[in-house]
Amino acid sequence: MTIVDRYITKKYLGTFSFMLVLLSIVVLVIDIQQKIPRIENATAIDPKLNVTYFLLHFYPFWIINLVVTFLAILVFISVIYFTSRMANNTEIVAIISSGASFHRFARPYLLTSFFIAIISLVVNHFVLPWANIKKNELEAYTYNAANKEKILGTAPVSAQLSKTEYIFINSWNKREKRGYGFVYQKFDKDRKMIYELKANDSYWDPAKKQFVLNSYLEKTINKNDTEKLAQGFELRKSYGQAPEELFPNELLGQNKTTPELIKFIDREREKGNSNLNTHLNEFHQRTSMPVSIIILSFLALSLSSQKKRGGLGINLALGISLAFIFVFSFEALKVVSENKSMAPALAMWLPNIVFFPVTLVLYLKRANQ
Structure with missing residues (x-):
C-alpha cells in the first residue's frame, strides 16, 4: 500500500467514523425526546420500564440496528464529503498528474468499501439478530397505541403445525x-x-x-x-414450539441468524403464513445492503472527484438527495413486497440493480476524462 493509498483510506475511515458517531448521537437524542411519552405509558404497565431502563436495555441495541440500516448511506455521504474536499484542494489533480490512472486512484476506495461491506455482511447475518432480540423485547412499547396492540395486544391467532x-x-x-x-x-x-x-x-x-x-x-x-x-x-x-414461534409477529424474523431464518421461512411457508414476505424481505436485505456500500461508494467517488463551481456544498446537496432517494426506495419497496405486489428478492435488490449501471456509466465517464 502506497502513501496515497494510506492517505485515502485514512480519510475514508476517519470521515465515516465521524459521520457514524454524529448520526448516532443526533438521532438518539431526537428519538428519545419523541418516545418519552410512550415510555411513560409503559412505566404505568411495569414500573421498571422507565427512561433509564430503556437507555440501558433498549437504545444500545437500537443504535446497532440504526447503524446497520443507514450504513450504506453513511458511506455514501462520507465519500462525497472527503473526496469533494480533496478535489477542491486539487489533491486529486496532483495524484493523477503524477502518473496514476483514475482506476489506480480508485483502488483504496474499492478496498475500504469492500472491507466495510464484509464487516456489514457478517454483522447483518449473525450479530444484528442478537441485538434485535434485546431490542425487540421493548420495541413494541415505543410504538403508538395501534401498532403496540398488534405486537402485545389481544387478537385471534392460528397456526398450522x-x-x-x-x-x-x-x-x-x-x-x-x-x-x-x-x-x-x-x-x-x-x-x-x-x-x-x-x-x-x-x-x-x-x-x-x-x-x-x-x-x-x-x-x-x-x-x-x-x-x-x-x-x-x-x-x-x-406442540413443539413456544407461542412466539407458533404465532409469529413481524419482528420475529429479525431475531434469527440467517441459518435460523432460512429454517423459519421454510416452516412458515409450509404453514401458509400470510406475513411470509416480511421475513423474506429481512433475509434478502441482509445481503443487498452490504453490496450497496460498494456501489454507493463508487457513485460518490464519480460524483465528487472533479472540482465543481458549487464546491463542496453542491456535492453534499446532490449526495443527500440521492441518499434520500435510495432510502425511500428501499422502504417503499418493502411495503410493495409486503402487499405481495412484487417478489421480495426483486424488491430488496432493485435499488442495487438500478444504481449499479448508473454508477458504472458515471465512473467510466469520469475515468476517461
Whole structure:
C-alpha cells in the first residue's frame, strides 16, 4: 500500500467514523425526546420500564440496528464529503498528474468499501439478530397505541403445525400469553377430522414449555365414524414450539441468524403464513445492503472527484438527495413486497440493480476524462 493509498483510506475511515458517531448521537437524542411519552405509558404497565431502563436495555441495541440500516448511506455521504474536499484542494489533480490512472486512484476506495461491506455482511447475518432480540423485547412499547396492540395486544391467532394439524385461538393476549377459545384439530390424509381438542381458556407455562388447557373436551373420531369423548379440568400439551414461534409477529424474523431464518421461512411457508414476505424481505436485505456500500461508494467517488463551481456544498446537496432517494426506495419497496405486489428478492435488490449501471456509466465517464 502506497502513501496515497494510506492517505485515502485514512480519510475514508476517519470521515465515516465521524459521520457514524454524529448520526448516532443526533438521532438518539431526537428519538428519545419523541418516545418519552410512550415510555411513560409503559412505566404505568411495569414500573421498571422507565427512561433509564430503556437507555440501558433498549437504545444500545437500537443504535446497532440504526447503524446497520443507514450504513450504506453513511458511506455514501462520507465519500462525497472527503473526496469533494480533496478535489477542491486539487489533491486529486496532483495524484493523477503524477502518473496514476483514475482506476489506480480508485483502488483504496474499492478496498475500504469492500472491507466495510464484509464487516456489514457478517454483522447483518449473525450479530444484528442478537441485538434485535434485546431490542425487540421493548420495541413494541415505543410504538403508538395501534401498532403496540398488534405486537402485545389481544387478537385471534392460528397456526398450522403440519399438513394435517391446526391450532385456533379466538382471543390470545401476546404479552400475557393467555387466551380463550382454544381449538386443536387433526385430519387424516383424506382431510377427514380424526381428533379435536377444545378448551375454554389456555396459557403458556414457560417453565415446562407447555400449553395449559382448562375445562377441556377431547373428541376422537374412529374409522367407523363413532366418537370417543373425554373431558377434564386441566390438560397440558406440548406442540413443539413456544407461542412466539407458533404465532409469529413481524419482528420475529429479525431475531434469527440467517441459518435460523432460512429454517423459519421454510416452516412458515409450509404453514401458509400470510406475513411470509416480511421475513423474506429481512433475509434478502441482509445481503443487498452490504453490496450497496460498494456501489454507493463508487457513485460518490464519480460524483465528487472533479472540482465543481458549487464546491463542496453542491456535492453534499446532490449526495443527500440521492441518499434520500435510495432510502425511500428501499422502504417503499418493502411495503410493495409486503402487499405481495412484487417478489421480495426483486424488491430488496432493485435499488442495487438500478444504481449499479448508473454508477458504472458515471465512473467510466469520469475515468476517461
